Amino acid sequence: EIVLTQSPDFLSAAPEEKVIITCRASQSIGSSLHWYQQKPDQSPKLLIKFASQSFSGVPSRFSGSGSGTDFTLTINSLEAEDAATYYCHQSASLPLTFGGGTKVEI
Amino acid sequence: QVQLQESGPGLVKPSQTLSLTCTVSGGSISSGSYYWSWIRQPAGKGLEWIGRIQSNGNTNYKSSLEGRVTISIDTSKNQFSLKLSSVTAADTAMYYCVRGRSSGWYPDPWGQGTRVIVSS
Numbered sequence: 001e002i003v004l005t006q007s008p009d010f011l012s013a014a015p016e017e018k019v020i021i022t023c024r025a026s027q028s029i030g031s032s033l034h035w036y037q038q039k040p041d042q043s044p045k046l047l048i049k050f051a052s053q054s055f056s057g058v059p060s061r062f063s064g065s066g067s068g069t070d071f072t073l074t075i076n077s078l079e080a081e082d083a084a085t086y087y088c089h090q091s092a093s094l095p096l097t098f099g100g101g102t103k104v105e106i
Numbered sequence: 107q108v109q110l111q112e113s114g115p116g117l118v119k120p121s122q123t124l125s126l127t128c129t130v131s132g133g134s135i136s137s138g139s140y141y142w143s144w145i146r147q148p149a150g151k152g153l154e155w156i157g158r159i160q161s162n163g164n165t166n167y168k169s170s171l172e173g174r175v176t177i178s179i180d181t182s183k184n185q186f187s188l189k190l191s192s193v194t195a196a197d198t199a200m201y202y203c204v205r206g207r208s209s210g211w212y213p214d215p216w217g218q219g220t221r222v223i224v225s226s
Contacts, residue, residue: 033213043184043202043216043218044153045216046213049212050212055182056210089153089213091210095155095169096211097155098152098154098155
C-alpha cells in the first residue's frame with residue numbers, strides 16, 4: 001500500500017500569504033496525485049488532478065507541482081474562503097489511498 | 107452534469123450488514139469510461155477508499171475490507187450499492203459515493219455523503 005504523508009498537519013496563515021502543503025509518497029507514483037479541498041460538513045472538492053492540472057472552475061491561486069514521490073500544493077494569496085482541510089490522493093496503484101490531511105486556518 | 111446521491115439507513119446494529127445505495131443522475135452508469143466507487147470518512151478523520159466497480163461488474167476492494175464488502179451495480183436503475191457485513195463501531199463514518207475515470211482515475215464528482223452510525 002502506498003502511504004501518503006502530508007505536512008504540515010495544521011497551518012495558520014494570514015490573508016494574502018502564500019501557503020505550501022507537501023505530500024510525500026512512500027514509493028514513486030509518477031504524476032498520479034490529486035488534491036482535494038474539504039470544508040466542514042461538505043464533501044471533498046477536486047482542486048488539482050495529475051499533480052499539476054488545474055480542475056475546471058478552480059481559482060488560479062491554487063497550483064500543484066511534483067512527480068515521483070514529492071508533491072506540493074501552493075495557494076497564492078490566501079483568501080478567507082480557503083479555510084479548509086486539504087487532502088492528497090494517489091491513483092497509481094491499488095489500494096487507492098489518501099494523505100492524512102492538512103488543516104488550513106486563516 | 108452528473109450528480110450522485112447516497113441513501114440508506116443511518117443506524118446499523120453491530121454485527122449486522124450496512125447497505126447503502128448511490129443513485130446517479132445526469133448521466134448513464136452504463137458508460138464503460140468510469141469506475142463507481144465508495145469512500146468513507148470517520149468523524150474528524152481522513153478519507154478511506156473502500157472499493158469500486160465498473161459497469162461490466164468488475165470490482166476492486168481494499169484488501170483489509172475484502173470478505174466483508176460487496177459493491178454491486180444496477181444499470182437498469184442507474185444505481186450502485188455497497189454492502190458491508192459484520193459491522194462494528196469502527197465502521198461508523200460518513201460514506202461517499204464517487205465517480206472516477208477508468209483511464210486516469212481521479213474521484214469526481216462526489217455525492218454529499220450519508221452518515222452511518224454503528225450502535226446497538
